[in-house]
Amino acid sequence: MTLSHFTSFARKAALAAAGAALLLGSGLNTPWLAPATASAPRAAPPVAAPALPTMRLLTQSQYANTIADVFGPDIVAKVRFAPVNRTDGLLAIGAARAGLTPGVLDPLDATARSMARQILDPGHRALFLPCRPQAANQRDDACARAFLSGVGRRLYRRAMTEAELSAAVEMAGRAVAPTGDFYSGLAFSLGGMLVSPQFLFITETATRSLGAGEGMVLDGYSKASRLSFLLWDSAPDEELMRAAESGKLESQAELRRQVVRMLASPKYERGLxxxxxxxxxxxxxxxxxxxxxxxxxxxxxxxxxxxxxxxxxxxxxxxxxxxxxxxxxxxxxxxxxxxxxxxxxxxxxxxxxxxxxxxxxxxxxxxxxxxxxxxxxxxxxxxxxxxxxxxxxxxxxxxxxxxxxxxxxxDFSGFEEPSARLxxxxxxxxxxxxxxxxxxxxxxxxxxxxxxxxxxxxxxxxxxxxxxxxxxxxxxxxxxxxxxxxxxxxxxDEPALRSCIVERLYGYSTGRSATAGDGPFLEYLVSDLDRRGYRFDDMLTSIILSKSFFAIASAGKVPVVASNSGKDGNSHADQN
Amino acid sequence: MLIKTERPSRRQVLRGVLNGAAVAVSLPLLNAFLDGNGTAMAETGKPLPMRFGTWFWGLGVDDNVFVPKTTGAGFDLPKQLEALAEVRQHVNLFTNFNIFNDGRPNLCHYSGWVALRCGSAPSTRQSKPGQSLDCAISDRIGSGSRFSTLNLAATGRPRDSLSFRDADSMNPAEISALELYQKVFGADFVNPNSASFTPDPKVMVRKSVLSSITEQSKALEQTLGAADRARLDQYYTSVRELENRLAMQLERPPAAPNCKVPGKAPADMPIGLDVERVAARHKAMVDLLVMALSCNQTKVFNVLYSDSGSSLTRNGQEKTHHGYTHEEAMDSALGYQPNASWFVGRAMESWAYLIKAMAETPEGDGSLLDHSLLYAHSDCNLAKTHSIAGIPMFTAGKLNGRVKTGLHIDGKAEAGTRLGYTLQRLFDVPLASWGTQSMETARELGEILV
Incomplete structure (x- = not known):
C-alpha cells in the first residue's frame, strides 16, 4: 500500500514517531520555551527554508473580527465572502493565491459602504471621532485627518503613508460639497479604505534582520499581523501595533511577552x-x-x-x-x-x-x-x-x-443493487x-x-x-x-495525526505549503512535541518563537525583500 | 472563413452631462449586418446587444435514450430529450464530440467540463489550464452593461461556479434568487423605463473614491513579486468594473421597452439538493436573469443547474443522482438506468425552461433568445463509466441571425473544443485557434453558421 502524495515530511515524521528514527528528536529541548535546566548538550533547532512574503486575502472571519475589534460590536460586517481554493488542505494557503474578481469585490464594496455609513451615523460617530468639525456642513481637514489616520492605521495594520492619508483627507473634503455633510464625506473616504487592497490583502514586507548574518525577516508590522491573525484571527491591537512600531518586536523577550499576552486574551478562542x-x-x-x-x-x-x-x-x-x-x-x-x-x-x-x-x-x-x-x-x-x-x-x-x-x-457491476434489496x-x-x-x-x-x-x-x-x-x-x-x-x-496514537497537525498549523501560520526545506524544522517540532505533549499553546509558541516563523528568503533569492524603517510600512523598494 | 460577421471595431460613445461634467459610456456597436437587417431597437435606433450564456448539468446522459437517430434538421427526441419538445426549434444538439486528455488522467467529473470551458484537459484537480470561455466573451461584449457577468448556481452552493480567470480566481456564483435580486435590482438599479432620470451626485463621489483608491494602492506594487502583482492587477480590473458601473448610473440608461422590473424581492428559499428544490431555485433565478438581460444589466451569464458529480437527491431515496449512476443496474429491457435517467430528464426540463423563458421574452423584432447564444454541456457522457467521449453539448438561440438552429450535429469523434472555438469567434474573440494538443482547433462548426 502506498499513499502516492504522502509528503516526505509526513512520511519521515511518521517513521520517526514509530521508532524508526527516534534519534531525530530524542533528548532535544526547546531553549526558547523552557528554562535551561537540562544538563545534556542541546542542538539548535533546525531552521526552515526562508520563503517569500505573502499577500493573503482576508478571510470572512478575519474581516468581521477586525471590524469588531476596531469599531466595536455595534458595527456589523454582514457579508459572505466568495470561496477560495482549499490548497494543501487549507483555505489559509489558498488565500495567499486567491484572485479578486468583480464578483468577489461586489459584496465587499457594498458592505464597506454600509459599514462606513453606520460608523459615521449620528448614533456612533462620537465614539470614533477624536474631534468635532468646526461646522458639520463644511470640510474640516484637520479633524478628518485625525479620524482617518487613526482608523487607517488599524485597518491597514501600519501607519498610513503621507500620500495615502492626504488622499483620504482630500477625498473626504471633496465629498462634503455634494453631500452637504462633513460626516458623509468621511463615510465616503472610509468606505474607500474598507475596500482598498491595503485593507483587504494582508501584504507582508521584509527587512534586514538586526542579527548579524541572519538574512531577511518580516518587518515589524508584518510580524504583528502574522502573529495577530494567527492567534486572534484579527488585526493587531494597539499594544501590538506599538510594539511593532517601536521595533520592540525584534526582541525575542518582547515577542514572547506578546505571545503570552495574546494567548491569555479572550480573543485567542477566535484564533483557535x-x-x-x-x-x-x-x-x-x-x-x-x-x-x-x-x-x-x-x-x-x-x-x-x-x-x-x-x-x-x-x-x-x-x-x-x-x-x-x-x-x-x-x-x-x-x-x-x-x-x-x-x-x-x-x-x-x-x-x-x-x-x-x-x-x-x-x-x-x-x-x-x-x-x-x-x-x-x-x-x-x-x-x-x-x-x-x-x-x-x-x-x-x-x-x-x-x-x-x-x-x-x-467496472461497477459489482456494486449494482436492485433498489428493492438494499x-x-x-x-x-x-x-x-x-x-x-x-x-x-x-x-x-x-x-x-x-x-x-x-x-x-x-x-x-x-x-x-x-x-x-x-x-x-x-x-x-x-x-x-x-x-x-x-x-x-x-x-x-497514529503517528501521522501528529505530523499532520504540525504541518497544517505551520502552513496556516505562514500562509504557504510546507516544502522539503521545512522538513527538518517540522520534524524537530514533532519530536519535541512528542516529548512534551501536543498542547496547543505549546504548538503555537514553538512555531512563533522559532527562527523560522518570520524568516524571509534573502534578496539574492527572491525579488521582493527590501529595507524598512520600522516606522513606515511603505518604505520598501523593489529590488527586482 | 465561415463566419459572416464584421467585427465590432467601432465604438459608439453615449455622452451626457452631469453637473456640467461630460460623462462618457462606451457601448459596442453591432456590425453592419445587423443594422442592415433591421435588428436595431425600433424605439431608439440603437443596435441590440448580443448575449452569451452557459448552462451546465452534471453526470451526462445515456446515449441509448439521448442521441437522436437522425442528424440535421427535424431530429427525433429520445426519452431524455423529451423535455425539449417545445424548444427543439431553438436548439442545436451536438453529440459524438470528444475530450482528449493527451496523456493526462481522466479526472472523474472534472476533466470533461474544464476542457470544454478552457480548451485543455487539466493535469490535476487543482489545475485550470486557462480562463473559461465566458470570460473571453465577456471581455468582448460585457462592457456597457452593469455586470460583466452574472453567475448563478441552482444548487445554492457558492463553490458551484464554472467561470474562472485562472485556477485561483473564480467568478463566484449567486446562490439564491433573493441575493440575485438584491444585487441586480437593489438600491443601485436605475430603471431604464423610468419617466424621470436624476443622476445621484453621490454616485460621482463613489466613483472618485474608487479612482483614488486605485491611485493610492499603486505604491503597493513596488513591494510585490510578479504573481502578487498580477493579483493586484486583477483587483484593479475589478475596481474598474465597479467604476464603469457607477459611470452608467450617471447616465440615463438606454430605453429597454421590454424591461419588466420585478415588483418585489423573491422569497428566500431553504438550502438543499432535492431535485424539486433545485428546480424551484433554478426557476426563480432564471426568471430574474431574464429580467436582468431585458433590462440591460448584463450580457453574459453562467447558470449551473447541478454540480459535476451531481449530489442531487430525490425525496426519500437513499442514493443521490451520482449514487444511482454507479450502483443502479442497467435495465436490459430499457437499455438504461431508470433512476439515474430520471435525473437527466429533470435536468433537461430546467434547460428547456431557460430556453423557453428567453424565447418568450420579446425584444426588438424578435425575442431575447433571438439575440442570444447559449451553450450547454455536461461533464461526461455516461456517468457510470465517467466517459468523456461523446460528451453532450447544446447551443440555443440564433445570435441575431448568425446561427442556425434546430440541428443535430454528429461530431464524428472530433474535439469538443470546435464548438467552444466557434462560439468565441461568433463573439469576435480574437483567436487564431483554441485549445492545446489534440484539443487545439481553428475550425468553426460551419454546419450551424448562417
Whole structure:
C-alpha cells in the first residue's frame, strides 16, 4: 500500500514517531520555551527554508473580527465572502493565491459602504471621532485627518503613508460639497479604505534582520499581523501595533511577552476556532443538508449546531482543559444543544437556547471527535452514510494523506443493487476489496469508515442497517479495532495525526505549503512535541518563537525583500 | 472563413452631462449586418446587444435514450430529450464530440467540463489550464452593461461556479434568487423605463473614491513579486468594473421597452439538493436573469443547474443522482438506468425552461433568445463509466441571425473544443485557434453558421 502524495515530511515524521528514527528528536529541548535546566548538550533547532512574503486575502472571519475589534460590536460586517481554493488542505494557503474578481469585490464594496455609513451615523460617530468639525456642513481637514489616520492605521495594520492619508483627507473634503455633510464625506473616504487592497490583502514586507548574518525577516508590522491573525484571527491591537512600531518586536523577550499576552486574551478562542474551522473544513456546514424524509430531525439548525459542537469541544479541550490535541479523538466531554439532543437521543433541557456541557458515559458508543454528529454527517451522503467519505476525510484532513482519485473506468457491476434489496454498507462495499482497480485506494478509506457505520448519514446511532446487524470492526495501519470508540483510540496514537497537525498549523501560520526545506524544522517540532505533549499553546509558541516563523528568503533569492524603517510600512523598494 | 460577421471595431460613445461634467459610456456597436437587417431597437435606433450564456448539468446522459437517430434538421427526441419538445426549434444538439486528455488522467467529473470551458484537459484537480470561455466573451461584449457577468448556481452552493480567470480566481456564483435580486435590482438599479432620470451626485463621489483608491494602492506594487502583482492587477480590473458601473448610473440608461422590473424581492428559499428544490431555485433565478438581460444589466451569464458529480437527491431515496449512476443496474429491457435517467430528464426540463423563458421574452423584432447564444454541456457522457467521449453539448438561440438552429450535429469523434472555438469567434474573440494538443482547433462548426 502506498499513499502516492504522502509528503516526505509526513512520511519521515511518521517513521520517526514509530521508532524508526527516534534519534531525530530524542533528548532535544526547546531553549526558547523552557528554562535551561537540562544538563545534556542541546542542538539548535533546525531552521526552515526562508520563503517569500505573502499577500493573503482576508478571510470572512478575519474581516468581521477586525471590524469588531476596531469599531466595536455595534458595527456589523454582514457579508459572505466568495470561496477560495482549499490548497494543501487549507483555505489559509489558498488565500495567499486567491484572485479578486468583480464578483468577489461586489459584496465587499457594498458592505464597506454600509459599514462606513453606520460608523459615521449620528448614533456612533462620537465614539470614533477624536474631534468635532468646526461646522458639520463644511470640510474640516484637520479633524478628518485625525479620524482617518487613526482608523487607517488599524485597518491597514501600519501607519498610513503621507500620500495615502492626504488622499483620504482630500477625498473626504471633496465629498462634503455634494453631500452637504462633513460626516458623509468621511463615510465616503472610509468606505474607500474598507475596500482598498491595503485593507483587504494582508501584504507582508521584509527587512534586514538586526542579527548579524541572519538574512531577511518580516518587518515589524508584518510580524504583528502574522502573529495577530494567527492567534486572534484579527488585526493587531494597539499594544501590538506599538510594539511593532517601536521595533520592540525584534526582541525575542518582547515577542514572547506578546505571545503570552495574546494567548491569555479572550480573543485567542477566535484564533483557535478559525484554525480548526479551516483545518477540519467546517465551511462545508454552510450548505450541508440531508434528505428531509430520511432524516427528518436533521435541519439547517442542526447542521449549524453540529459545527458549533465541534468547535466548542475543541476549544474546551484545548483551552479550558489544556488538553493534548491527540486526546480530542478519545475525549468524552462535549456540549449539547436541545436540537442536537434529538439527534443524539439524549435528554437536554428542551427550553434551553444555550449549550450544556455533556459527558458521554464510559459505555457510550460515542467518544471523541470522530463520533460527533458534525464529522459523521458532514462526511456522508444526503440520504445515507458513507464509509468511504468518512475514511477519506480521516486520511486527508486528519492524517494529511492523499487518497488517490478513483480511476474513471471502474467496472461497477459489482456494486449494482436492485433498489428493492438494499444492502448494508459493508456488503455493498465488499466489491471494493475484490475489484483490483478499487482495492488499493479503498483499503485506505473503507476499513476506518466502516467502523463508524453504527452512525447513519445524519450521525444518529443505529445497531442495524436494512435489518442486518452492523459489524463496525476495522483497522488502521495494521491496528485492528472493534468499534468507533476503538477507532478513536487508534487514531489518537497514529503517528501521522501528529505530523499532520504540525504541518497544517505551520502552513496556516505562514500562509504557504510546507516544502522539503521545512522538513527538518517540522520534524524537530514533532519530536519535541512528542516529548512534551501536543498542547496547543505549546504548538503555537514553538512555531512563533522559532527562527523560522518570520524568516524571509534573502534578496539574492527572491525579488521582493527590501529595507524598512520600522516606522513606515511603505518604505520598501523593489529590488527586482 | 465561415463566419459572416464584421467585427465590432467601432465604438459608439453615449455622452451626457452631469453637473456640467461630460460623462462618457462606451457601448459596442453591432456590425453592419445587423443594422442592415433591421435588428436595431425600433424605439431608439440603437443596435441590440448580443448575449452569451452557459448552462451546465452534471453526470451526462445515456446515449441509448439521448442521441437522436437522425442528424440535421427535424431530429427525433429520445426519452431524455423529451423535455425539449417545445424548444427543439431553438436548439442545436451536438453529440459524438470528444475530450482528449493527451496523456493526462481522466479526472472523474472534472476533466470533461474544464476542457470544454478552457480548451485543455487539466493535469490535476487543482489545475485550470486557462480562463473559461465566458470570460473571453465577456471581455468582448460585457462592457456597457452593469455586470460583466452574472453567475448563478441552482444548487445554492457558492463553490458551484464554472467561470474562472485562472485556477485561483473564480467568478463566484449567486446562490439564491433573493441575493440575485438584491444585487441586480437593489438600491443601485436605475430603471431604464423610468419617466424621470436624476443622476445621484453621490454616485460621482463613489466613483472618485474608487479612482483614488486605485491611485493610492499603486505604491503597493513596488513591494510585490510578479504573481502578487498580477493579483493586484486583477483587483484593479475589478475596481474598474465597479467604476464603469457607477459611470452608467450617471447616465440615463438606454430605453429597454421590454424591461419588466420585478415588483418585489423573491422569497428566500431553504438550502438543499432535492431535485424539486433545485428546480424551484433554478426557476426563480432564471426568471430574474431574464429580467436582468431585458433590462440591460448584463450580457453574459453562467447558470449551473447541478454540480459535476451531481449530489442531487430525490425525496426519500437513499442514493443521490451520482449514487444511482454507479450502483443502479442497467435495465436490459430499457437499455438504461431508470433512476439515474430520471435525473437527466429533470435536468433537461430546467434547460428547456431557460430556453423557453428567453424565447418568450420579446425584444426588438424578435425575442431575447433571438439575440442570444447559449451553450450547454455536461461533464461526461455516461456517468457510470465517467466517459468523456461523446460528451453532450447544446447551443440555443440564433445570435441575431448568425446561427442556425434546430440541428443535430454528429461530431464524428472530433474535439469538443470546435464548438467552444466557434462560439468565441461568433463573439469576435480574437483567436487564431483554441485549445492545446489534440484539443487545439481553428475550425468553426460551419454546419450551424448562417
Amino acid at each position: 476556532r478559525a484554525f480548526f474551522s479551516d483545518y477540519l473544513d467546517l465551511e462545508a456546514f454552510d450548505t450541508l443538508s440531508k434528505d428531509g424524509e430520511i432524516y427528518p430531525a436533521f435541519s439547517l439548525k442542526v447542521a449549524q449546531e453540529a459545527r458549533e459542537q465541534i468547535l466548542r469541544t475543541v476549544t474546551d479541550h484545548l483551552m479550558a482543559r489544556k488538553g493534548d490535541y491527540r486526546d480530542l479523538f478519545t475525549t468524552r466531554h462535549t456540549f449539547m444543544s436541545s436540537d442536537l439532543g434529538a439527534i443524539y437521543k439524549v435528554p437536554v433541557n428542551r427550553g434551553s437556547q444555550g449549550w450544556e456541557p455533556y459527558t458521554f458515559a464510559p459505555d457510550d458508543p460515542r467518544g471523541g471527535l470522530l463520533t460527533l454528529v458534525g464529522f459523521l454527517a458532514q462526511n456522508s451522503h444526503p440520504g445515507r452514510s458513507s464509509p468511504t467519505r468518512r475514511g477519506r476525510a480521516l486520511r486527508e484532513i486528519l492524517l494529511c494523506q492523499k487518497v488517490p482519485d478513483p480511476p474513471p473506468n471502474v 444492502m448494508p454498507a459493508r456488503q455493498r462495499l465488499a466489491a471494493h476489496s475484490t475489484v483490483p482497480t478499487c482495492r488499493g485506494c479503498h483499503a485506505l478509506t473503507d476499513p476506518m469508515g466502516l467502523a463508524l457505520e453504527n452512525f447513519d448519514g445524519a450521525g444518529q446511532w443505529r445497531k442495524t442497517e436494512h435489518g442486518m446487524t452492523i459489524d463496525a470492526s476495522g483497522s488502521l495501519s495494521q491496528v485492528k479495532f472493534d468499534d468507533a470508540v476503538d477507532l478513536g483510540r487508534t487514531v489518537r
